[in-house]
Amino acid sequence: MIIELGHFAVITALILAAVGIASPIVGLKRREAVWVEVGRQAVTLNFVLISIGMLAMEYSYLTQDYSVKYVYATSNSKLPIFYKVAGLWGGHEGSLLLWSWILSFFCMLAARIHWKTQPAVMPYLIAMQSTVMSGFLLLILFLSNPFERIFPIPLDGRDLNPLLQDPAMVMHPPFLYLGYVGLSIPFSFAMAALFSGRLGEEWIKATQRWTLMAWLCLTIGILMGGYWAYYELGWGGYWGWDPVENAAFMPWLVATAFLHSVMVQETRKMFKVWNLFLIILAFSLSLIGTFLVRSGILSSVHSFAADPGRGVFILGFLSFMLLLSFGTLIFRSAKLKSQIEMDSVISREAIFLFNNLFFLVAMVTVFIGTLYPLLTEALQFKKVSVGPPYYNTVFMPVALGLVFLMGIGPYIPWRKASIQSLKGLFLIPGLIALGGLAFFLIAGIRHSYALAGLTVVCFVAAVIFLDFAKLSVFWAKREQVSSLQGFLTAYKKNPRRLAGILTHIGVLVMIVGIIFSTIYQTEKVLIMKPGEETGLGAYRIKLIRLYGAEGVNWEGQEALFNVYKGETLLTQLRPQKRFYTVSQTPTTETAIHQIYTGHIFLTIPEVAPDGSWARVRALHNPLVLWVWYGGGIMGIGVILNILRGSRMKLSALHPEPALSEAPVSLPRPAREEVLHRSNRWQAFLNAVWPGRKEV
Amino acid sequence: MAETKSPSVGIRSWQVVLLAVIFGLIVLFYKGLWGNPSYIPPVLVGTAAPEITAPDLYQPKEVSLSQFRGKVVVLNFWASWCQECKLEHQNLLAVQKHFAQNPNFVMLGVNYQDKEDLARQYLQEHGNNFNHIRDAKGRISIDYGVYGVPETFVIDQNGVIRHKLIGPIMGDNYTFLIEQMVEPLLNGTATAS
Numbered sequence: 001m002i003i004e005l006g007h008f009a010v011i012t013a014l015i016l017a018a019v020g021i022a023s024p025i026v027g028l029k030r031r032e033a034v035w036v037e038v039g040r041q042a043v044t045l046n047f048v049l050i051s052i053g054m055l056a057m058e059y060s061y062l063t064q065d066y067s068v069k070y071v072y073a074t075s076n077s078k079l080p081i082f083y084k085v086a087g088l089w090g091g092h093e094g095s096l097l098l099w100s101w102i103l104s105f106f107c108m109l110a111a112r113i114h115w116k117t118q119p120a121v122m123p124y125l126i127a128m129q130s131t132v133m134s135g136f137l138l139l140i141l142f143l144s145n146p147f148e149r150i151f152p153i154p155l156d157g158r159d160l161n162p163l164l165q166d167p168a169m170v171m172h173p174p175f176l177y178l179g180y181v182g183l184s185i186p187f188s189f190a191m192a193a194l195f196s197g198r199l200g201e202e203w204i205k206a207t208q209r210w211t212l213m214a215w216l217c218l219t220i221g222i223l224m225g226g227y228w229a230y231y232e233l234g235w236g237g238y239w240g241w242d243p244v245e246n247a248a249f250m251p252w253l254v255a256t257a258f259l260h261s262v263m264v265q266e267t268r269k270m271f272k273v274w275n276l277f278l279i280i281l282a283f284s285l286s287l288i289g290t291f292l293v294r295s296g297i298l299s300s301v302h303s304f305a306a307d308p309g310r311g312v313f314i315l316g317f318l319s320f321m322l323l324l325s326f327g328t329l330i331f332r333s334a335k336l337k338s339q340i341e342m343d344s345v346i347s348r349e350a351i352f353l354f355n356n357l358f359f360l361v362a363m364v365t366v367f368i369g370t371l372y373p374l375l376t377e378a379l380q381f382k383k384v385s386v387g388p389p390y391y392n393t394v395f396m397p398v399a400l401g402l403v404f405l406m407g408i409g410p411y412i413p414w415r416k417a418s419i420q421s422l423k424g425l426f427l428i429p430g431l432i433a434l435g436g437l438a439f440f441l442i443a444g445i446r447h448s449y450a451l452a453g454l455t456v457v458c459f460v461a462a463v464i465f466l467d468f469a470k471l472s473v474f475w476a477k478r479e480q481v482s483s484l485q486g487f488l489t490a491y492k493k494n495p496r497r498l499a500g501i502l503t504h505i506g507v508l509v510m511i512v513g514i515i516f517s518t519i520y521q522t523e524k525v526l527i528m529k530p531g532e533e534t535g536l537g538a539y540r541i542k543l544i545r546l547y548g549a550e551g552v553n554w555e556g557q558e559a560l561f562n563v564y565k566g567e568t569l570l571t572q573l574r575p576q577k578r579f580y581t582v583s584q585t586p587t588t589e590t591a592i593h594q595i596y597t598g599h600i601f602l603t604i605p606e607v608a609p610d611g612s613w614a615r616v617r618a619l620h621n622p623l624v625l626w627v628w629y630g631g632g633i634m635g636i637g638v639i640l641n642i643l644r645g646s647r648m649k650l651s652a653l654h655p656e657p658a659l660s661e662a663p664v665s666l667p668r669p670a671r672e673e674v675l676h677r678s679n680r681w682q683a684f685l686n687a688v689w690p691g692r693k694e695v
Numbered sequence: 696m697a698e699t700k701s702p703s704v705g706i707r708s709w710q711v712v713l714l715a716v717i718f719g720l721i722v723l724f725y726k727g728l729w730g731n732p733s734y735i736p737p738v739l740v741g742t743a744a745p746e747i748t749a750p751d752l753y754q755p756k757e758v759s760l761s762q763f764r765g766k767v768v769v770l771n772f773w774a775s776w777c778q779e780c781k782l783e784h785q786n787l788l789a790v791q792k793h794f795a796q797n798p799n800f801v802m803l804g805v806n807y808q809d810k811e812d813l814a815r816q817y818l819q820e821h822g823n824n825f826n827h828i829r830d831a832k833g834r835i836s837i838d839y840g841v842y843g844v845p846e847t848f849v850i851d852q853n854g855v856i857r858h859k860l861i862g863p864i865m866g867d868n869y870t871f872l873i874e875q876m877v878e879p880l881l882n883g884t885a886t887a888s
Binding site for chain 2: 288312318327371374525606608609615
C-alpha cells in the first residue's frame with residue numbers, strides 16, 4: 001500500500017507542476033498576485049508530495065519489498081543497510097526521482113528565500129521551474145516508473161551493482177544532481193530576467209550564492225566520482241574522459257566561466273548577454289548530460305540501459321528547453337547592449353574575457369570529443385571513438401592558459417593597466433618562475449607539459465604569495481598589529497576576494513597533483529607467483545601468498561604483498577579479486593599504501609583458480625592525494641565565499657556608484673602616510689597597487 | 696563609446712549560428728537514438744591497424760604492435776576452446792617455419808578470452824613456435840572487429856592492414872596467405888589492395 005501512496009503522491013505532484021506553470025502566467029496576465037501565490041503553494045506542496053514518493057520508495061527498500069520491480073532490480077536481502085538506502089539512486093528510475101526531488105526542494109527554497117526581495121521575478125521563476133519539473137515527472141510516470149510492481153513476487157532482489165557498493169559512489173550521484181539541479185535556479189532567474197525585461201544586475205546578485213552552491217556540489221560530485229574510479233574501478237587513474245564523466249565536466253566548465261564573468265557585469269556592467277548565455281548554456285548542458293547518460297546513446301563504462309522510446313521523450317523535452325531558453329535569449333538580446341566598452345586589452349575585464357573564451361574552448365573540446373562518435377555514425381562514416389590522447393592534446397594548452405590567466409587576472413586593475421604597474425606586479429613572480437624552471441630542469445624533469453605546468457604554477461603561486469604578503473604588511477602597518485593579524489584584517493576587509501584566491505590556491509595544488517600522478521606514475525603489469533618480487537620506482541613489492549577470502553555477499557581471492565623501500569618493510573597490502581554471488585559480477589578491490597601524499601596502488605585483476613599465480617597491476621602514483629587536497633581547498637574557498645555574509649546584502653541595498661566615480665576607498669593622505677613611513681620594500685609593495693578598490 | 700547601430704538592426708550572425716547549432720544537435724541526437732552504441736565497425740582493409748598493448752602469454756612483459764613497425768605482421772586470433780583453431784594450428788606453425796629465416800616477418804598469436812593455463816596447455820599439446828599475447832577481456836578483438844576465432848590479419852611494414860582472413864588458415868587460404876600476401880609484402884612487390 002505504501003508504494004501506491006508514493007505513486008499517487010507523485011501523480012498529484014505532476015498535476016501540481018502543471019498548476020505551477022499555469023497559475024503564475026495567469027497571475028501575470030491578470031495582474032493578480034493571488035495567482036502567483038497559488039503557484040508558490042503548488043511548488044511547496046510539490047516538494048512534500050515528491051518527498052512522500054521518496055519515502056515510500058525507501059520504505060520498500062528497508063522492508064525488502066521485492067514486489068516493487070525497481071527495488072527488486074537494485075537491492076537484495078544480503079545488502080548492507082547503507083546500500084539498501086542508496087539503492088534508490090542505483091538505477092535509472094530512482095535517479096530521476098532523486099533528480100526531481102532535489103529540483104522540488106530547490107524550487108521551494110528559492111520561492112521562499114526570494115519571495116519578498118524579488119517579487120517581480122517570482123511568477124517567471126515558479127513557472128520555469130515547474131516546466132522543468134513537469135518534464136521530469138512525465139518521464140518518471142510514463143516511461144521510467146520506479147513505483148511499478150511485478151508479479152509473481154521474487155523471493156529476493158537482483159542486488160545493487162557491486163561497483164556501486166561503495167561510500168563514494170553512494171554520495172556521488174546526489175552531489176552531482178545537487179550541482180546539476182542547483183544550476184536550474186540561476187537559469188530560472190536568468191529566464192525571468194529575459195521574460196520580464198528586468199535585465200540589470202539584480203538577477204546576478206540574487207543567484208550568486210545559488211551558483212556557488214551548485215558549483216561546489218558539482219565539484220564534489222566530480223571529485224568523488226574520480227576517487228571512486230581511482231580505487232573501486234581499479235584504473236589507477238581518476239579521470240578517463242568517459243562520456244558520462246564529460247557530461248558532468250561540461251556544465252562545470254561553463255559554470256566556472258559564469259562565476260568569473262558575472263564579476264565583470266557586477267563591476268563594469270559589461271557582458272550582459274554573455275552572462276545570460278553562459279548560465280542558460282550551463283543548465284542546458286546539465287540537461288544534455290542527463291540526456292546523454294539516460295538515453296544510452298553513447299557507449300560508456302557507465303552502463304545504463306538504452307531505450308529509444310525513453311530517449312525520444314527526453315530529447316523532445318531537451319529540444320523544447322533548448323529552443324525556449326536560447327530562443328528567448330535571441331529575441332530579447334536586442335534589449336541588452338553593454339553601455340561600456342572595453343578600454344584596453346590589458347585590463348581585468350579583458351582577462352575575464354580570455355578566461356571565458358578558454359573555458360568555452362575547453363567545453364567545446366570536450367563536447368566535440370564526446371559527440372564525435374555519434375556524429376561520424378550519423379554521417380555514415382566509420383564510427384570512431386575518441387580517446388584520452390585527443391583530450392590530453394587539446395586540453396593541456398587550454399588548461400595551462402587558464403592557470404596563467406588565473407595568476408594575473410585578479411591582480412590586473414579594471415579598465416586599463418599601465419605597463420609600469422604590470423612590471424611591478426609580475427616582474428618578481430616572473431623571475432621566481434624562471435628560477436623554478438631552472439630548478440625543475442636541474443631536478444631532471446624533462447616532460448614538456450610538466451615543465452610548463454610547474455613553471456606556471458610557480459608563477460601563479462608567487463603572485464598570490466606576494467599579494468598576501470603585501471596585504472598583510474599593509475594592514476599590519478595601518479592597524480599597528482602583527483602581520484598575521486594584518487592578514488586577518490585584510491581577509492575581513494574583503495572576504496570575497498580572499499575566498500576566491502583560496503579557491504585558486506586549491507587549483508594550483510590540484511594541478512601539481514595531476515602533473516605528478518599522471519606524468520610521473522610508475523606502472524607494472526605482470527604475472528607473479530608467491531615468493532616473487534618486482535621493483536616499482538624506489539620501492540619493491542613481493543607477493544607472499546594467495547588465498548581465498550569471502551564477505552557477506554561476495555567470495556573471492558586475496559593476495560598478501562610486502563612493500564619494501566630498500567630493505568625496510570614498509571607495509572603489507574591485501575588487494576582482492578571479488579565475485580559477488582547474487583549478481584554474478586566480479587570486481588577488483590584495490591589495496592593502497594600512502595607514502596607522503598602519494599600512493600602505492602595494487603590490484604590483482606586475475607588470479608589462477610589454483611592460486612599458483614596472479615596477474616598484478618602495481619602503480620606508484622606520486623602526490624596523487626594533492627588532486628583531492630586541492631579539491632578540498634577549492635571547496636573551502638567556495639564555502640567561505642558562500643558564507644561571506646552581510647557584505648553582499650549591503651551592496652544589493654546600495655546600488656554601486658557609476659564606475660567612473662568609484663572612489664578609491666582609502667583616503668589619499670593615509671596612503672601617502674603609509675608610503676612615507678615604510679621602507680623601500682614597503683614602497684615597492686604599495687606602488688604596485690595603484691588604486692586598489694577594496695583597500 | 697556606445698555603438699551607433701540601433702538595436703533593431705535585425706538578426707545578427709551569432710543568433711543564426713546559435714540556432715543552427717541547436718537544431719543540428721537535436722537532429723544529431725535524434726539520429727543517435729537509433730544507432731547502436733555497442734556497434735563496432737569492421738576493421739577496413741587498407742586502414743591503419745589499431746595499436747595493441749597487451750601482456751605476453753609467457754613472459755611478464757607487455758607487447759605492443761608498434762614495436763614491429765617495419766615488419767610484416769601476421770596477427771592470428773585464437774582460443775583454446777575454439778575447435779577451428781585446432782584445425783589451422785599446424786598450418787600456422789608451418790607459416791612461421793616458412794618465414795622463420797626472414798627477420799622482417801613476425802607472427803603473433805592473440806589469445807582471445809581464454810584461461811591462461813588452458814591456453815598454455817593448448818600450445819604445449821599442439822606445438823608452438825611463435826609468440827602469443829593475451830586478450831583476456833576481448834579489447835583487442837573489439838578494436839579489430841573480430842567476430843569469432845579464428846581470424847587472421849596481415850599487417851604491412853607501415854602498420855596498415857592489408858588483408859583479413861575469417862576462419863581457419865587452410866587449403867586456399869593457406870597458400871594465399873603465404874604466396875599472395877606475405878611473400879609479396881616481404882619482397883616489396885605487393886600492390887595495394
